[in-house]
Amino acid sequence: MKEYKLQGLSCANCAAEMESEIKKLDHGEQSQLKFGSSKLMVNEDVDLERVRQILKSDGASLVEEEGHEHTHDHSHGPNMKLLVILSGMIFGLTFIVESMVPSFVVIAMYLIAMGISGYQTFLKGAKNLIRFKFNIDTLMTIALVGAIAIGEWREATMVAILFGLNEYLEGLGMEKARNSMEKLLKVAPKQATLLRENGTEVVVSIESLQKDDVVLVKAGEKIPSDGIVIEGFSSVNEAAITGESLPVEKAPGETLYGGSINNEGLIKVKIAKAYQDSSLAKILHLVEEAQDRKTPTELFINRFAKYYTPIIMVISGLVMVAPPLFTSASWGASFYQGLAVLIVGCPCALILSSPIAIIAGITRNARNGILIKGGVFLEQLGKIESIAFDKTGTLTKGEPTVQETKVYHDDFYKIAGSIEKSSSHPIAKAVMKEVETIQQALVEPTAVNAIPGKGIHAEIEDSMYYIGSEQTISHLTISEGQSQDIEGLKEEGYTLVIVSSDEEVLGVFGIADEIREESATLIKDLHKAGIQKTIMLTGDHEKTARKVAEKIGVTDVYADLLPDQKVDQVKALSRSRKLAMVGDGINDAPALATADLGVAMGKGTDSAIETADIVLMQDHLGKLPSAVKIAKQVNRVVKLNISLALGLKLFALLLTIPGWLTLWVAILSDMGATILVTLISLTVLWQKPGAQTEAINEEGEVQPSA
Known part of the structure; x- marks a missing residue:
């Protein structure tokens, strides 16, 4: 293809x-x-x-030209705007001089104005009539011919001009939404400076880059593909990937995302993936594809439109023939009313009620670093009533930290740090992080030995010390106060790390997975955004889970869950209300796939992009409430658009009862509906001043919004 x-x-x-x-x-x-x-x-x-x-x-x-930059036309033909203006001027002039010149001149001028703005519609409609194909152009052609046949030259010209203007504005609105997306897609770099093995530099297209190639990235340039810094220091703007405006410091050994902007010094980067496999390429591809995935609402509108036009034609025919046959109404007046009904039947506004808003919603979320894989998922997000979260790595940071300490001896931190400083165990790292805040002088232990299931014992300055679980102090008699402290920490759900000697307990570390700073605010904002239930699913034991839940404010907690039990719980929760599942996109794939909507937090990881329906390209959930609000706004806009499109047409049709419907009123009702649904849809792109989002300029550069 x-x-x-x-x-x-x-x-x-x-x-x-x-x-x-x-x-x-x-x-x-x-x-x-x-x-x-x-x-x-x-x-x-x-x-x-x-x-x-x-x-x-x-x-x-x-x-067809490769890399050809162009501006889309907003309607049929490149100069539709000029044609509508010109025909409008001729129409205005004719209206002014109508009583001063012969009738054949007036008719000729109206025909010229009509032809300038309506000839393309007429030609297409005529071809469609020959093939018995009935669409908007067919309806307009019939209306124009009919108006001319009954001598309504001025009305026919007005219809042609207003329809041309309507087509232009319709295309303009759609193009505005498309352009906002295209600016977003321009963040992809075009070229890179490849450093060859002999030390020479050559500029190449990013498509030619291969894994393990080394490139030079100067200040202000874009990172060509995912890679690793091998030389140099700089700060990088990752807004194109994450939507975050703050720069991220990068040093040798740290990862980079393609499309990020190098803010300062020269860095040498080793390419980790060919561009087509990079996070940015996948993101841009998915965002682009997302525009054309039809939502259930769009599919319904398309099916409805197929029957809508034939029904309107039947109604038009009845309006033309029924009144003269069964009442004293004249054939001419009824024929005129029937032509007006045909124009009212144009389905443009109805068909436009959804796609502009959907594209605007996907684009605005993408600018915020929220990747929504299709309009169907955006619509679904707007209907979500409850959200389930995996705890570890999602609501918490997924790494143990010391939350509380009980110190009984001055050497507590010194002994703990001296034993744990060489260990790579996550709990040992948590202990060392706490010890470093005290700035104790550490010593080198001797005879360090691990005790399976208990901890470590080591000899320090001719004395034996122990660090580990409660079992390491089974040989000691502890005071009532120490016993109460230990039981209290256990009640709080902490993992205990106890430091002791052969004679006494030196102190206790209470360790837990650190809660993300934004989690409590996130849950509060989600409830404000209309989410009724926030649920935490975790494999941790009940006390630990309850402790976290109380701090962040989730409404429900399910603990002690194995992976398959987590999936069963998601199924059960989905039965009562629309449920989204939020996880890290790696361990939570089954639960993400089971929920009505899967949301992954991945900062560009392949697994996150591939697993979920929606991907938050940051390493936190702070922008999830924004995504929910935008989705709900899009759904409200689509419903309002449909109501306006059908409501205005129904109003115009009702004017046929007293005989007040004219051709120009009919076209104005259709054009009014089109303009309204377009403008209302484009409001989705509007961002409140001061909001923390990124703007994409004409060159595709990412810029923080004011």
């Missing part, structure tokens, strides 16, 4: 019809015309000339 960029694609209904025509060509069965991203996928063996003809029939065309 070969991919082509399109220009001049402004009508979703027309795009679907053109796709249907292209699929009828030889080798065209698998063709896809993507209205959202304005792209065409066709088999290389398809007759491209025939494809061009089909596209041309609706004012669209292929953009």
Whole structure:
């Protein structure tokens, strides 16, 4: 399959019809015309000339030049805006001089104005009539011919001009949403400075980079692909990946994400992945694909539109013939009213009610570092009522830290640090982190031995010391106060690390998984955003889980869960209300897949991108409430758009009862609905001043918003 960029694609209904025509060509069965991203996928063996003809029939065309930059047309033809203005000026002039010149001159001027803005619609509609194909162009052509037939020259011209303006504005709104997405996609770098083995530098395209290549990245340049710093120090703007505006310091050995911007010094980077396998490439591909995944609402609208137009034509016919047959109404007036009903039947606003808002929502979330894999998942997120969280690594940092200490001897920290300083065990690292805050002088222990299931004993300055669980002090008699302290720490759900000698207990570390700083605020913000239940799922024992839950404010806790039990719990929770599952995208894959919606927190890891429906590209959940709010806003906008589109048309149709519906009122009702749904949809892109999001400038550079 070969991919082509399109220009001049402004009508979703027309795009679907053109796709249907292209699929009828030889080798065209698998063709896809993507209205959202304005792209065409066709088999290389398809007759491209025939494809061009089909596209041309609706004012669209292929953009075949590699890397060609262009501005999309906003309607049928590159100068539609100018044509509408010109025909409007001629119409205005004709209206002014109508009483001063012969009627044939007036008719000629109206025809010229009508032809300038409506000739393309007329030609397409005429072709469709011959093929008994009824769409918006067919309806408009019938209306124009009918108005001319009954001598309504001024009305016919007004219809042609307003319809041309409507088509232009419709395309303009869709293009605004597309352009916001395209600016986002421009964050991908184009070239890189490759450092060859002989030390020479050469500029190459990023597509040619291979794993283990070494590149030089100067200040202000983009990192070409995922890699590792092997030389140099700098700060990097990772907003293109994570949506975070604060720079991240990078030193040799640290990882980099493709598309990040090197803020300062020259760094040498070893490529970890070819660009097409990088996090950025996957993100951009998924974001682009997301535009064309239809939501249930969009699918319903498309099905409805298929029946909507024929129904309108039947209603139009009844309006034309029923009143004269059964009442004293004149045939001319009824015919005129029937033509107006045809115009009211244009489905443009209805079809546009969803896609612009969906693209705007996906784009705005992507700018925030929130990757939503399709409109269907955005719509689903807006319907979520409860969210379940894996505890470890999600609500907590996934690494043990000392939460509380009980000190009974001055040498407590010195002995603990001296024994644990050489250990790589996570708990030993937690102890050392705490010891370092006290700045104790450590000594080198001798005869260090591990006691399975207990801990470590070591000889320090001719005395024996122990560090580990309660079992390491089974040989000691401890005071009532120490016993109460130990029981209290256990009640708090802490893991105990006890330091003792042969004679006494020196002190106790109470260790637990550290809660993320943002977790409590996150839960509060989610409840404010309309989430009714926040649930924590964990394999930890009940006391530890309850302790964390109390601190962060989740509504429900399920502890002591094995992986398969976690999946069963997600299934059970999903039965009562719409449930999203949030995890790290690695260990939680089964639960993420089981929930109504899977949300992974991964900062660009492959597993996170591949597992979930939504990926938070940061290493925290701080932007999840924002994603929920945007999704709910999109759903509200789509419902409002549908109501407006159908409501205005229903209002216009009701005007036929007293005979007040005119052709220009009909086209204004259709144009008004189109303009309203477009403008309302574009409000999704609007960000409150001061919000912590990123803006993408015309060159695709990431810039913090003001």
